[in-house]
Amino acid sequence: IKVVFSGMQPTSGVTLGNYLGAMRNFVKLQHEAQCFFCVVDLHALTIPQDPVQLRKNTLDMARLYVAAGIDPDVATIFVQSHVSAHAEMGWLMEVSCYYGELQRMTQFKDKSAKAEVVTTGLFTYPALMAADILLYDTTHVPVGDDQKQHLELARDIAVRLNNRFGREVVVVPEPYIPPREAGGRIMSLQNPTQKMSKSDPDESATIHMLDTPDAIRKKIKRAVTDSESEVRYDPEKKPGVSNLMVILSLCTGMSLDEIAGRYTGYGQFKKDVAEAVVATLEPIQQRYKELCEPGVIEEILEKGAQKAEAVSTPVLRRLQDALGLLPRK
Numbered sequence: 001i002k003v004v005f006s007g008m009q010p011t012s013g014v015t016l017g018n019y020l021g022a023m024r025n026f027v028k029l030q031h032e033a034q035c036f037f038c039v040v041d042l043h044a045l046t047i048p049q050d051p052v053q054l055r056k057n058t059l060d061m062a063r064l065y066v067a068a069g070i071d072p073d074v075a076t077i078f079v080q081s082h083v084s085a086h087a088e089m090g091w092l093m094e095v096s097c098y099y100g101e102l103q104r105m106t107q108f109k110d111k112s113a114k115a116e117v118v119t120t121g122l123f124t125y126p127a128l129m130a131a132d133i134l135l136y137d138t139t140h141v142p143v144g145d146d147q148k149q150h151l152e153l154a155r156d157i158a159v160r161l162n163n164r165f166g167r168e169v170v171v172v173p174e175p176y177i178p179p180r181e182a183g184g185r186i187m188s189l190q191n192p193t194q195k196m197s198k199s200d201p202d203e204s205a206t207i208h209m210l211d212t213p214d215a216i217r218k219k220i221k222r223a224v225t226d227s228e229s230e231v232r233y234d235p236e237k238k239p240g241v242s243n244l245m246v247i248l249s250l251c252t253g254m255s256l257d258e259i260a261g262r263y264t265g266y267g268q269f270k271k272d273v274a275e276a277v278v279a280t281l282e283p284i285q286q287r288y289k290e291l292c293e294p295g296v297i298e299e300i301l302e303k304g305a306q307k308a309e310a311v312s313t314p315v316l317r318r319l320q321d322a323l324g325l326l327p328r329k
């Protein structure tokens with residue numbers, strides 16, 4: 001692992017799935033590689049956003065990165081739209097990937113089926129994501145399981161460009177996706193065969209990183225399990241219980257086997273899951289509050305944008321040059 005890049009959309013209600021599937025790993029990886037963690041506000045614009053809310057969510061997303069333990073002196077935290085190379089590289093990706101490839105993206109199919117308006121940006125979303133990644137000569141991309149197909153596209157584009165030019169113009173990135181039992185796919189509390197999602201209309205299905213302890217306890221108490229009473233990891237037959245086991249395991253460090261051996265029913269199990277989630281999120285929420293002091297996160301983001309720009313501009317130039325764009329004198 002040399003260079004790590006990942007991004008999160010600044011939409012309200014960052015979830016426990018976002019944290020356990022991705023952000024938690026960012027914190028670990030920051031000491032192992034050069035890391036770039038981006039607030040992808042341009043991606044958020046693919047669906048209609050209230051401007052005031054988008055600005056607030058952008059700051060909040062950055063605050064959560066820092067509150068979760070990403071050290072801005074170690075890793076680079078920045079806002080996508082602050083570094084114009086992203087939009088420029090996005091175009092170069094759009095002309096390097098095929099209509100048919102984008103049409104096959106399952107996330108586009110899902111989102112466009114639900115959306116009231118389907119913007120062109122929603123369709124080309126994965127091309128911009130490939131741009132984000134390739135701009136930093138990224139070797140590894142930590143994401144949840146739902147981003148796998150987008151990552152494969154980024155790899156395909158990179159391989160294609162290198163083949164076309166017969167040399168390594170861009171670095172082919174590797175996915176860094178935890179297996180399900182390690183948080184790669186945290187499921188909805190109400191419908192545990194679906195992933196936990198920010199946009200779930202059922203409030204009790206999703207734990208948000210900024211939920212109060214009481215809200216967290218209520219949601220876990222109400223979480224769907226099954227009619228047995230055995231705490232056993234079996235995502236096929238016992239999706240609800242298995243999901244809670246994964247959450248408990250990640251929040252405490254206990255293995256799934258240890259957890260399975262501990263309980264004879266769901267009552268105490270659910271209580272322990274709730275307390276483990278509260279104990280995990282409370283210190284993050286505390287730091288988040290401190291970071292709401294005016295100016296603090298803004299300064300971090302300014303430094304981050306400068307670092308990100310310094311690294312990404314030469315990579316953009318390298319590809320522009322390979323593609324035959326005339327350098328400005």
Ligand code: TYM
Pocket residue numbers: 005006007008009010017018019020021022023040043128129132133141142143144145146147150183184185186187195196197
């Ligand atoms: P976004 O904002 O939807 O989600 C952020 C991260 O959280 C992960 N995630 C989950 N992991 C486990 N279980 C879940 N239920 C769950 N829900 C979400 C996502 O996989 C993701 O890692 N397209 C990206 C943002 C992006 C990006 C990039 C990521 C833009 N450019 C470049 C990596 C590299 C997205 O929409 O993430």
